[in-house]
Amino acid sequence: MNKISFEEIHSKFCEIIDTLQTYNNYTISTKLKKEGIENCLSFIKIVKEEKYLAVKEKETNIANQLFHMQCVLNSLLSSLKIWLYIEKSQFKKGWDSLIDAYEYLFIAKKVNQYEGLSNLEIHLNSIEKSIFPKRKIYLSAAFTSSIGNCSICNRSFHECEHIEYNIYCGQLCYRKNISNIKGNHVALVENPKDRRCIVTSYGHKNSIIDSFTLEEIELKNETQEGIFHGHILTFSTLDWD
């Protein structure tokens, strides 16, 4: 099999992100969106294989550029998934997918920043504002844990020289294998670190109200005022490797 050149990958990357952006609206057919997602997944696989080769050869610039592509593609992939979740009325999953899209985009911008990425961020902001209800309050957990290992060198994060959220030769540094997680408290805040942690339903009079649809999802015999259900802690499962 012929080795694909970096220029060919870059050209294909530009072609795919243009196509995915044209699919990134509510009215576009679900079939096209699903095809777009499949194509994107296959291409991400190719990009990552090339990135692993570049990492092995210590070609830092190429590895970083390929990692950038991986993040932009994953951002678009996550934003396309929002529409599919909405179609199935899986609004929390749609919301999480939106936050995933932002997080991939922010990491992509650590390598390169250009107009296309600013436009994607504006598009995500528009989706957030027009599709989802405005959230004034988020949940935020405080917890202790072990230090964990470095995703770059696998040593204890205390012993190595790598810095969290820096990119080293196409790889994102983060702490992994953290354990002994002990909850400390949960707070209600306006600007949390993780916007996936939201109130999903709350009590109003004798009813439980869904925070996405505002529909009554349960009716009880006693008052439900002051009760709420939500997600208090999530751990990233994003594709950084």
Next chain:
Amino acid sequence: MKIKQIDFESHQFGDYCELMIVPELIENEQSIYSSSSLSFYKYAKNQIHLSFIREPDILLEQRSIEWLGPTLLITTTALTQNPELVSITLSVISNYITDFFKGRKDPDIKLSILIQESKTKFKKIDYEGDKESLKEIEKIIQQLKD
């Protein structure tokens, strides 16, 4: 931007002569540091002399704020040896935030600085705001020195 000042007394902190990172808590002989402390230490140590008061064992993560910085200790001895210590420290923090959050809007940050006023008297400055207003901490410390 919010700055809170609390006076306290301690016999533990007076002898350090460089910038120190202080644990948030010590529990069962284990030092609990804010989760940003290790990366901040690695970033800052090439620009400024700093150490941990005790080796970190456990990290505390608070997701209520976009960046919860470490708690830093500046003693009178450290300030005498390096009168620019506060200014350099705040500049290192500001640069770290810029690098850490490259590609996204300026985050809300929170950190605490302990300043020695006399042998056993200290002031804890709790800061919450953006990185642009960090210089307000320097003004407060300057007033304490005057």
